[in-house]
Amino acid sequence: MDIAILADAVERGERRAVARAITLVESARPEHRVQATELLETLARTGREAIRIGLSGTPGVGKSTFIESFGLMLVAQGLRVAVLAVDPSSKRTGGSILGDKTRMERLSRSPDAFIRPSPSQSHLGGVARRTREAVALCEAAGFDVVLIETVGVGQSETVVAELSDVFLLLLAPAGGDELQGVKRGIMEAADIILVNKADGDLKATAMRTCADYAGALRLLRRRPQDPDGFPKAMTVSALEISGLDRAWAEIRDLVDWRRAQGHWHARRAEQARHWFEEEVRQTLLAQLAQPKARSLMQSLSEQVADGQLTASRAAQDLFASLWPEMEQTKLPESLDATIDTP
Structure with missing residues (x-):
């Protein structure tokens, strides 16, 4: 797909091109996501x-x-x-x-x-x-x-x-x-x-x-x-x-x-920040669908089901294996650990 040609057609307001462009951005295939990003960056010039x-x-x-x-x-x-x-x-x-x-x-x-x-x-x-x-x-x-x-x-x-x-x-x-x-x-x-x-x-x-x-x-x-x-x-x-x-x-x-x-542009800027954070969250969730992560989750879930691990400990182990360079947040072993005893 020639992104430059598609962008020009969208900019001219051709409805068929707009439909093709939306189909492209809705696709979850990795190569389509790259093309969709290029298309959106190209069309941002219209203002x-x-x-x-x-x-x-x-x-x-x-x-x-x-x-x-x-x-x-x-x-x-x-x-x-x-x-x-x-x-x-x-x-x-x-x-x-x-x-x-x-x-x-x-x-x-x-x-x-x-x-x-x-x-x-x-x-x-x-x-x-x-x-x-x-x-x-x-x-x-x-x-x-x-x-x-x-x-x-x-x-x-x-x-x-x-x-x-x-x-x-x-x-x-x-x-x-x-x-x-x-x-x-x-x-x-x-x-x-x-x-x-x-x-x-x-x-x-x-x-x-x-x-x-x-x-x-x-x-x-x-x-x-x-x-x-x-x-x-x-x-x-x-x-x-x-x-x-x-x-x-x-x-x-x-x-x-x-x-x-001045509320119009301020609100749009706030919305842009919101969707950036949402895209980060969705991208992280998509990583859990990769074969390595799915295999590890399956193994850990079986240990949780058997009572060998708590859900909190299993989650810590999962993230420590997938992203060892990230600082791990310690989660309580049980709900009792989050309750202050008077």
Whole structure:
């Protein structure tokens, strides 16, 4: 693969080239990782930036329907939109049906939109491991808005907030009371809470749910990156396409304020540090999958199972064998060693 040719095609915004580039960065083969790094370093010269919008919510809340309606509205305004949809994977086979693109049939036909579904491959946090690199490719291709749809997640999975400039949390009517809104985790990471399905018989319920969360958000500690009034709760209907233009206006106002106050680039720098540390952790974990490490782990695990070694001692022996030059941290032989006796 000629990386220079591929980089030029991505820079011109060719959707097929963007798809090939994402396939390359998602590959775990060592030779592909080398090429992916070269590609990303080459495309960094563009200096292009898009508005990265993370979108999360429980399964069935209408994320795909919202993204299609929202994306079509942005395209109608002359913007180019990329959608990175992460789909749940089977723990047994690693497979995924990747059904999000099927749900966004109208948006997928637009020449100004690009939709890429990816399996999460059991990666925690609701996103795939290489989603951040896929976002960088979409920015280099000249897309104005990149929407990152996570798998349906719970209250503790907030990794998508480390990928986005604005984090939207989509909720269903009657999804909880004010107490749910003051719980930590995904609620305090959200910039805007959107109560979807505010139409038909559910409209009144959606209004009450929105009021509950709006009240709860006022109880949360204010973050330095938020202007007055944020985070906020709003009602939308992806089916009737109502409230989407108001949500987009709020997103733009928030982005403009953060840029003017210096929070935009500071947050992106913080995110870059986060993903560097995460890449180091994942690289170290990948070393444990090498034949030598697997063989040693198998031997030590059998000794632990037989009661010959404690798990802590076996872990120390493993790391001492694999990386003898690294300073070893002494682990307690048992939990009792960590408890101070009064």
